[in-house]
Amino acid sequence: MKTGIELVLGFLIALIIYNVLHHFLVTLPNKRHQRHVRGLVDQEVNKTLTTLQDPTGQLVVGELERAKVLDEVWGRGIMVFEYRCVLQQHPGELETTQLLADALKRQARADGYVTPSGRTRLLVTDCWINQDQLSFDVVDLANRATQEYVTDLHRLDK
Template sequence: MILTIQIIIGLAAAFAVYNLIHYLFVTRPSRKRLLASQRTVNKAVIEVIKTLISTNKLAPINEAELHSEMIANIWGRGVMAFEYHLPIDRVRVPIPELKALLGKELAVYSDKNGIHAHGRGSSAFVVTDIWQLDDRLHFDVAYLINLTTVEYIDDLNRLH
């Protein structure tokens, strides 16, 4: 009986220690990298949106109307990709043209700020998808800062 209790306590302690170590050395640092990447991409997208507003491709947008969400939970740990959405009534160009404009302006921002893709000399930001759902325009931006995200983009390109 005592041996059984010791085994149960030992297993519970091992489980607790494993979870603590996993949180401290995997989950927490990964979350910090993801949040830092989201701040970088948010800054780039806000600058690009301001540029598109100044060229009359978009109607004025408050920063509060532009929302971003992490999509790493869907595609896997380490994928630095974020979904943005804004009111569709602010868009003054066709959606495919807006995707091209976003990609072009993000490349300009990337070059201007010396932010380059992991293992490539190209832009660190890629618009992977854009669509309209109800009264919102959604678009995904990937930040090619690590190999996982580069492989994610390569996989998406194979699908198209």
């Protein structure tokens, strides 16, 4: 009986130690890195949206309303962020997606936000319009997990 209690207590102590170490050695550094990347991506998205606020263009967007990290949905290490803003004028969902993606690629290239091979690190992976609300997801291809996520998305689209 005493051995059983010692085993259970030992197991609980090991579980607590594991969770504390995991929190400080894995979770917190990942959150810190994600906040840093999100800040950089937010800057690029804000600059991109500023270029799309010209009232003479096909796509006219308002101020960025909300940005959200989607790591709870896709898992640790995936650098995907959801943005929302008001649409003032748009040519349609497909054209809006293309215009937004092209503008983000241009902005990322202009700011040197590219991979070592010269491809832009920022991609619009999803874009949808609900009434006058534009929602879109942007990924930063800086790590392998995010690259695999984008590859999986392309497989699903086929």
